Amino acid sequence: MSELLIRNGLLFDHDICTSADILIRDGKIAAIGPSLTTSGRVLDAQGKVVMPGFINAHTHSNQALEKGLCDRYPLDAWMVIASYGGANAELTPRDLYVSAQIGAIEMIRTGSTSVLDMPRVDLRTFEAGSNAIMQAYIDIGFRASVAVSYTDQSFPASLPLELIPNLSDSLQPKRTAAVADVIGHLESFIARWKGKHALVTPMVGPSSLPRCSTELFEASVDLCRRCGVGMQTHLLSGKSQVFVGKQRYGGSTVDFIRRMGGLEEWATFAHSIWLDDAEVSMLAQSNAVAVHNPVSNMKLGAGLAPMVELRRQGGRIALGSDGASSADSQNMFETVKGAAILHRINHTPDQWIMAEDALDMVWNGGAAATRQKVGKIAVGYEADLVVLHSRNMFLAPKDQLAGQIVHSELGGSVDSTIVAGEILMLEGKIATIDEAAIHAEAQEIVGRIYAGLPERMKKFEDVRPMFDELERRVHAAPLHFARFCS
Numbered sequence: 001m002s003e004l005l006i007r008n009g010l011l012f013d014h015d016i017c018t019s020a021d022i023l024i025r026d027g028k029i030a031a032i033g034p035s036l037t038t039s040g041r042v043l044d045a046q047g048k049v050v051m052p053g054f055i056n057a058h059t060h061s062n063q064a065l066e067k068g069l070c071d072r073y074p075l076d077a078w079m080v081i082a083s084y085g086g087a088n089a090e091l092t093p094r095d096l097y098v099s100a101q102i103g104a105i106e107m108i109r110t111g112s113t114s115v116l117d118m119p120r121v122d123l124r125t126f127e128a129g130s131n132a133i134m135q136a137y138i139d140i141g142f143r144a145s146v147a148v149s150y151t152d153q154s155f156p157a158s159l160p161l162e163l164i165p166n167l168s169d170s171l172q173p174k175r176t177a178a179v180a181d182v183i184g185h186l187e188s189f190i191a192r193w194k195g196k197h198a199l200v201t202p203m204v205g206p207s208s209l210p211r212c213s214t215e216l217f218e219a220s221v222d223l224c225r226r227c228g229v230g231m232q233t234h235l236l237s238g239k240s241q242v243f244v245g246k247q248r249y250g251g252s253t254v255d256f257i258r259r260m261g262g263l264e265e266w267a268t269f270a271h272s273i274w275l276d277d278a279e280v281s282m283l284a285q286s287n288a289v290a291v292h293n294p295v296s297n298m299k300l301g302a303g304l305a306p307m308v309e310l311r312r313q314g315g316r317i318a319l320g321s322d323g324a325s326s327a328d329s330q331n332m333f334e335t336v337k338g339a340a341i342l343h344r345i346n347h348t349p350d351q352w353i354m355a356e357d358a359l360d361m362v363w364n365g366g367a368a369a370t371r372q373k374v375g376k377i378a379v380g381y382e383a384d385l386v387v388l389h390s391r392n393m394f395l396a397p398k399d400q401l402a403g404q405i406v407h408s409e410l411g412g413s414v415d416s417t418i419v420a421g422e423i424l425m426l427e428g429k430i431a432t433i434d435e436a437a438i439h440a441e442a443q444e445i446v447g448r449i450y451a452g453l454p455e456r457m458k459k460f461e462d463v464r465p466m467f468d469e470l471e472r473r474v475h476a477a478p479l480h481f482a483r484f485c486s
């Protein structure tokens with residue numbers, strides 16, 4: 001039996017704001033109250049805030065070494081450069097391990113205690129690559145649900161190619177894997193990891209419906225049902241996918257997924273931007289979780305997700321940073337603030353997402369997305385907690401504290417981070433791994449990735465005019481969603 005006592009902090013979550021001790025036993029919150037005692041370790045939180053760690057419900061750990069990679073590229077062009085064999089040079093299992101730990105370090109330093117990671121892993125080294133990522137999280141002590149991302153088609157298969165004149169041969173869609181092979185890899189990943197370690201949970205991650213064959217997506221839904229695992233996928237993350245949905249899925253991508261049986265509580269849909277009004281209602285009425293990525297959506301100019309409408313209709317919403325080559329940061333303070341303030345530009349104040357709503361999304365929505373008992377300071381919950389020192393903030397009543405955490409803080413106050421009752425960072429120092437050594441190794445990998453970049457960018461320049469034209473045509477096409485017309 002292991003114990004940790006957090007003494008006399010100002011406990012803050014969605015429901016409470018009070019000074020008390022927290023006794024943690026075997027990774028879970030065992031008691032909350034004044035003057036608790038322990039024979040184990042004591043962490044003095046006098047004058048500090050203790051809150052549940054943020055849950056980052058969508059990122060791609062394989063991109064953690066690609067910060068600063070792309071600036072003037074919209075989503076589809078960025079996908080080709082960053083995600084499909086562009087700067088995403090072939091990553092070895094060790095590279096994936098280092099990349100996952102670099103992302104985890106940033107999250108630990110900025111108030112997150114768990115992640116729903118959707119890393120892209122080469123099918124040729126799938127077993128070693130996926131194992132390396134799981135081990136990276138175990139070694140650093142971070143809680144992770146890992147939905148390894150996959151497709152069975154080349155990226156152009158997901159584009160409305162009829163909008164591109166003079167399509168080059170290199171953009172002709174290709175089949176890249178057999179469905180049975182992909183599903184076989186996933187079955188073995190689930191068998192290796194399901195229920196094997198308290199910190200890591202396997203999930204499945206079909207990249208998106210248009211980026212997969214319908215057959216593969218259906219098989220993925222079936223796999224979730226058979227194996228009792230969750231799924232994360234991207235949903236209508238770019239406007240071009242509306243045109244694909246109209247042509248390929250009978251008009252509604254969301255309804256197509258619903259009819260397939262995929263709109264369930266175990267399914268999480270990253271981005272969820274270009275939903276029409278009926279699709280917003282359909283998602284809201286389901287138990288599936290949308291993951292809002294406001295910073296990434298702004299950075300890539302991908303669109304304004306209908307989160308106010310979805311929330312008003314009772315939809316479940318979590319928050320995510322997205323990968324570091326699109327959003328360039330894994331700092332969830334940025335994302336929480338982005339979610340709270342982005343939608344104010346086109347909604348009246350009575351509809352705004354307030355600080356406490358954004359915290360509800362990152363904690364309760366994140367818990368729903370990862371299906372873990374996290375995001376709350378209550379007995380029986382996982383002891384995934386963050387201690388904030390008050391040098392940059394003021395201890396204040398609940399509403400003002402929520403406002404400071406959401407609107408004023410960027411992670412500079414994160415003092416200590418605890419996951420499953422283990423201290424991962426104490427007073428700013430990472431306690432579980434040699435941070436300097438991992439950083440040095442990451443720098444070597446980054447050097448390798450960027451050494452080959454000019455050559456890969458040259459290949460992209462050949463097809464760039466076609467992407468520019470596609471972007472122009474998609475951008476110009478009107479969409480008659482009611483929320484754009486009010």
Ligand SMILES: [Zn+2]
Binds near residue numbers: 058059060270
């Ligand atoms: Zn993503």
